[in-house]
Amino acid sequence: xxxxxxxxxxxxxxxxxxxxxxxxxxxxxxxxxxxxxxxxxxxxxxxxxxxxxxxxxxxxxxxxxxxxxxxxxxxxxxxxxxxxxxxxxxxxxxxxxxxxxxxxxxxxxxxxxxxxxxxxxxxxxxxxxxxxxxxxxxxxxxxxxxxxxxxxxxxxxxxxxxxxxxxxxxxxxxxxxxxxxxxxxxxxxxxxxxxxxxxxxxxxxxxxxxxxxxxxxxxxxxxxxxxxxxxxxxxxxxxxxxxxxxxxxxxxxxxxxxxxxxxxxxxxxxxxxxxxxxxxxxxxxxxxxxxxxxxxxxxx
Numbered sequence: 001x002x003x004x005x006x007x008x009x010x011x012x013x014x015x016x017x018x019x020x021x022x023x024x025x026x027x028x029x030x031x032x033x034x035x036x037x038x039x040x041x042x043x044x045x046x047x048x049x050x051x052x053x054x055x056x057x058x059x060x061x062x063x064x065x066x067x068x069x070x071x072x073x074x075x076x077x078x079x080x081x082x083x084x085x086x087x088x089x090x091x092x093x094x095x096x097x098x099x100x101x102x103x104x105x106x107x108x109x110x111x112x113x114x115x116x117x118x119x120x121x122x123x124x125x126x127x128x129x130x131x132x133x134x135x136x137x138x139x140x141x142x143x144x145x146x147x148x149x150x151x152x153x154x155x156x157x158x159x160x161x162x163x164x165x166x167x168x169x170x171x172x173x174x175x176x177x178x179x180x181x182x183x184x185x186x187x188x189x190x191x192x193x194x195x196x197x198x199x200x201x202x203x204x205x206x207x208x209x210x211x212x213x214x215x216x217x218x219x220x221x222x223x224x225x226x227x228x229x230x231x232x233x234x235x236x237x238x239x240x241x242x243x244x245x246x247x248x249x250x251x252x253x254x255x256x257x258x259x260x261x262x263x264x265x266x267x268x269x270x271x272x273x274x275x276x277x278x279x280x281x282x283x284x285x286x287x288x289x290x291x292x293x294x295x296x297x298x299x300x
Contacts, residue, residue, distance in 0.1 A: 094203055095176035100148045101204060104155065115145075115296055116152040122263060122293045128235040132257060134245040134285065135267040136277040141298045142267045143172055146244045154206040159239035162199065164210045166227075166257065167246030168219070174211035177202040184213030188230065189222035195233060208238070223251075228260035248281055258290030266295035273297060 094101050100109045123129060133149075135142045143165075150163045165173035166185060174181050179200045187193045188210075199208050234241045243261065245251040258264060264285050268278045282292050 093178050095147075097144050098147050098151055098176065100151045100155070109148075109152075112145075112148040112152050113156070116149055116156070118294070119149070119263075119265065120157070128239055128241070129263070130231050130235060130241040130243065130261045131263045131265060132243040132245050132261045132290070133265050133267055134248045134251070134281075136248060136275075136281045137269070137272060138170065138247050140267045140269055140272070142246060143167065143176070143244050145267050145296055145298065146242050147173065147176060150207055150240075150242050151204055153240055154204055157239075158206065160206050160208075160237070161240045161242065162208045162210060162234055162238040164234075164241060164243045165212045166223075166251055167244050168212050168215045169250045170246060171212035173244050174200065174209050177204070177207070177209050179209050179211065181211045182213045184211030185230075186213035186215040186219050188213070189219055189226055190216060195230065199237075210234075224256045227256055231257075231260045248284060255288040258285060258288045261290065263293040264290040265293060268295060268297055270297045270299045 096102060099106050100112050103109060119131065133142050133146045146163060150161045153159045153161045163173050163177070164185065165171050167173070168186070171181055174184065179202055183193050184198050188195050188198050198213070199210050201208055231241065231243075243257065245257065251257055266278070266281055266285070268281075272278050282295075285292050
């Protein structure tokens, strides 16, 4: 206690009046209460304390809820986070036919580097490029050529490269790079997901892939109207965009695709160069607005 007790002195406390029915000899001992704001308080009786009034919460009238109908079923829900763009579980490794990645010093890898350098020399001015690979037959190996070329571009030039799989009949570019085959190009065309979410990184530094996805009945029409716009957007993000069109004629609305590219390169087996199918391919691509800058022959 911060204050000292004060000794109560002076005349004895007056004896209060005695009720008639009590003996006059009864003495009342004063009650001493210590610690109030006025110091020591003396009283014949303890001073009454004012009652503590606590605010009462307002009374809310509750209306009885209507009973649930019989056999009511509740809808169970669970929240799932969407994966961030580019963070996907790689399903497999890079396919063994991508020799430029697995064995850079192999003689075949040197051949792919020669093809790569010849393609680069086709363009005098710097800037992002979109090139398309197509063939007259499924056995030409278009996807294999495209993949080795794409990997080679990242190795020598350090370019940011995107491989676009537009071969809806026989997709395989994403799978061979160890990536998911959907969602991809078809979902972007259908506006099911944004383009940035469909582009996937690959185990190869600076190499990304846009898979085919799962096409619908409307994909062909969407490709004709929106594929050129998509390629224009991809030019802003990558140095090279290489498009696998597969067999010529399988690409939905190839005219729109060809007109939006800087070059078209034909792929054929060495033994098919003299066949009529390959001979007419260049004319068909040119008539569709494609600029054919050369062809690549393959052999086993």
